[in-house]
Amino acid sequence: MITRSSLKHLRIPFSIFLLPVFLFALAFTANFDEIRILLVFIILHLFLYPSSNGYNSYFDKDEKSIGGIKNPPKVTPDLYWLSLVFFAISLGMALKISLEFSTMILVYGLVSMAYSHPKIRLKKYPWLSWIVAGLFQGYFTFAMAYAGLSDFGWEVFFKAHVLIPGMLTSLMLWANYPLTQVYQHEEDAKRNDLTLSRKLGIQGTFAFSAFFFLLTAAGFAWFFLSRDQEYILWVYLAAMLPIVLYFMIWFYFVRKNPEKYANYSWTMGMNTISALLLNGFFIYYFLENTQIMQAIGVN
Template sequence: MFKWSNWLHLRISFSFYLMPVFFFALALTPNHNPERLFLVFLALHLFLYPSSNGYNSYFDKDEKSIGGLRKPPKVSLGLYYLSLLFFIVALVLGWLINWQFASMLLVYGLVSMAYSHPIIRLKKYAYGSWIIAGFFQGCFTFCMAYAGLSDFGWDVFYKSHVLVPGLLTSLMLWGSYPLTQIYQHEEDAKRGDNTLSLKLGVKGTFSFSAIWFLVAGIGFAWYFSSRAQIDAFYAFLLALLPVILYFSIWFVFVRKDEKRFANYSWAMWMNRISGLSLNAFFIWYFLENTQILQVL
């Protein structure tokens, strides 16, 4: 269970790309508490996400590149048990805050398991998996983090001031999600997984993502304007600038030669640039919105 190859499949470092959702929730949380912040961060990024990665890797049994692993090692039964161990630890950490937060972690974990488990395998449904993955990694995670950070319960899902920014994070993920599948067409087709990117084709994936990125940008512009935070809007645009530039350049190259440029390396650099840019923005927004620096 503790073989190095199993730990590689957990892809703990890949949690970095989902941190903007956590920092956005942190920026809007009314009840800041260092202990809860630490527990929520650990539960999500060190245990829940890696558990999901390892569990799905075990059932996918990928032979070619996956997110965070250029050459994934062969999976073993030990990976299955290690992913479940990480899942249990995440639930225990969640329970230390409250049972409702722990139950949200449970729901997220079960949905992520259904993504690759052969009995359900959401991954083989192009639009269904796209909607579910974007919603749970975005809106659901935002609300879950908000609840854990503030010691709240399921009622946060009924509050517009939580649900609206949560949905904005899903808009971003609905744009980026198909791009993470763009270099896996051959292997997905071999397994019978009709992913959205495979269905759209390479150029169609870029066009589809561009539309959703535009929708997300308009949504965030409206959100910051409605809060009279024009500075935040301009900072958000500045953070997105390197992402938009990279995406545009990548698309130009892909239009010239799909096989050469719609690959793992280009997709991972897209993740790195967007992860760095959005994490930097939402950390700044947290500090600005809470005025913590002024207090210190």
């Protein structure tokens, strides 16, 4: 029997926070196919990511707020099997695209399982977990989505036109990743998980993320300018401005009272505003970069 608790722990709406990576990959799609786009979207956001969320929730057994759930219900045994069923569905659906795409889904899923599984538990290694999470949720997912959308294989992972934008998405995630851990120090300490945020401290986490946000902005600026897309750069900076302002205000309050303001609500506020603006920007970039608007006669 599937419990409501398990369905909630899949955190399907939380997938919106990883949608910018898919949209960015979509902007470079070589073979535009509406059915393939829908299929890849469903595989990633409705099955693969929720499978990962549920699997990690099962082993973490958090009692306090987690990403997307302020008051998580108690984990039940069916969550483990439900997460594996979702993973199996994602693998099966991926086979409709290609065997290679399905193996990419398999690799992503296994790495995400290693994040919280007690025998490996990457989560307890601060730098390794930071590198792996950013690399796989960013570059690997970008290349995987691009391969699925364009009907290519593993060779795309080593192509410059995939590697460069893919690594930019990893920079975005490396900047934001420690911030998602600032309110979980107590829970992580109970399990002896030395996350990067615990290692850096709350204020150190904000300083670290600020540096990587700057690095990310510089990387995207170089990328758009190198493609003679100066007008895109200005749109990107406009989208980033509210995110930066929110971050600065949040950091100001955290410096005043870390225990009060390094909390779930502020973190989810940061995630939400970032997701909305970045999703909006990458939809715009997809329309511009693929020249769809020009093709259908919209000026």
